[in-house]
Amino acid sequence: MSQTTRLTDGRKSFEVKKYTFATEVIPRLSCHDPECEERIANGLPVVIPDVNLVASARHWNIDYLHDNIGDGKFMTYFSSSKKFKYYDDKKCPNVKSFKKPMEQEELTFDDFVQKINKGKSKGQRCYLQQTLNETVGKNIVSDFLGFNWNWVTAQQKKNSFGPLTNNMLLIGQEGNITPVHYDEQENFFAQVYGYKRFILFPPEEFPNLYPHPTYHPCDRQSQVDFDNADFEKFPKFRNATGFETIVGPGDVLYIPIYWWHQVESIPIEGHTISVTFWYKGRPTPEKVTYPLNAHQKVAMMRNIEKMIAQALNNPDEVPEFMQNMVLGRYT
Numbered sequence: 001m002s003q004t005t006r007l008t009d010g011r012k013s014f015e016v017k018k019y020t021f022a023t024e025v026i027p028r029l030s031c032h033d034p035e036c037e038e039r040i041a042n043g044l045p046v047v048i049p050d051v052n053l054v055a056s057a058r059h060w061n062i063d064y065l066h067d068n069i070g071d072g073k074f075m076t077y078f079s080s081s082k083k084f085k086y087y088d089d090k091k092c093p094n095v096k097s098f099k100k101p102m103e104q105e106e107l108t109f110d111d112f113v114q115k116i117n118k119g120k121s122k123g124q125r126c127y128l129q130q131t132l133n134e135t136v137g138k139n140i141v142s143d144f145l146g147f148n149w150n151w152v153t154a155q156q157k158k159n160s161f162g163p164l165t166n167n168m169l170l171i172g173q174e175g176n177i178t179p180v181h182y183d184e185q186e187n188f189f190a191q192v193y194g195y196k197r198f199i200l201f202p203p204e205e206f207p208n209l210y211p212h213p214t215y216h217p218c219d220r221q222s223q224v225d226f227d228n229a230d231f232e233k234f235p236k237f238r239n240a241t242g243f244e245t246i247v248g249p250g251d252v253l254y255i256p257i258y259w260w261h262q263v264e265s266i267p268i269e270g271h272t273i274s275v276t277f278w279y280k281g282r283p284t285p286e287k288v289t290y291p292l293n294a295h296q297k298v299a300m301m302r303n304i305e306k307m308i309a310q311a312l313n314n315p316d317e318v319p320e321f322m323q324n325m326v327l328g329r330y331t
């Protein structure tokens with residue numbers, strides 16, 4: 001039986017699965033606290049409970065969204081397990097043996113609601129993950145316009161983030177898990193309904209988390225299954241140490257670019273609703289300062305892998321090429 005541990009969102013406490021790695025709690029700071037500003041400026045995660053980023057969506061629930069979201073299509077993922085491990089369809093041809101970890105389908109919101117209800121009986125889980133776009137109804141537009149754009153745009157400017165790329169609506173069933181991965185964007189993650197556990201690791205943990213190669217469909221995703229870690233294949237995973245928190249309605253979590261995160265919908269309210277605010281990263285500084293920081297090194301490793309895969313013009317040749325270059329020479 002797996003052990004559990006208790007975690008709080010500052011108001012309630014939750015029994016959550018205990019993994020093999022140690023974690024520290026992510027600080028929870030008021031948006032008026034200078035230390036909160038400092039953490040964002042320094043690319044460190046922070047939970048912000050009082051910024052009211054999506055307070056205008058506090059009344060969002062499945063029924064309200066069903067009645068107001070409009071007749072657009074919503075990308076929905078289906079998984080026979082709790083895990084929703086993202087993959088890039090366009091990279092599937094690069095790995096012939098790749099088995100898709102989940103299915104995807106574009107549904108109307110009405111179909112999605114039916115799937116959620118039917119899925120429960122058929123043991124299939126679903127996760128709606130769709131960029132909010134112009135197809136939404138006028139009430140959702142008004143809620144969207146009511147987001148605290150002053151605060152988040154001020155953060156974008158003072159931290160020299162790039163442009164806002166999208167706001168993604170996430171509706172997951174309780175118990176759904178997005179396995180550990182990193183994104184190449186800054187993210188203010190706003191929790192609207194229900195509770196989510198976030199486990200984060202800094203970019204320095206790259207060696208301990210063994211991401212798939214960049215040409216692999218699961219680029220940016222760790223190969224390590226937290227529930228059943230293969231310590232033979234991934235020995236450095238023993239050294240992983242992370243940070244974690246629980247976010248509840250109204251909380252915003254700043255997830256810095258290149259920080260790894262695993263996200264678990266806490267089995268308490270039936271489902272969870274979240275909205276992401278993704279921004280392109282800071283522009284490359286004119287004058288590079290040394291030593292390079294961890295996320296610059298991750299960006300470098302990504303570029304080198306992409307260049308080698310492109311130059312060989314055959315992804316199947318990359319593993320041997322990389323091993324010939326490193327094993328016995330840099331080990």
Ligand SMILES: CCC[C@@H](CC(=O)O)C(=O)C(=O)O
Binds near residue numbers: 170177178
């Ligand atoms: C598609 C985005 C999913 C989200 C995790 C989650 O809420 O399950 C995440 O990984 C992020 O916001 O970066």
Ligand SMILES: [Zn+2]
Binds near residue numbers: 182
């Ligand atoms: Zn992510």
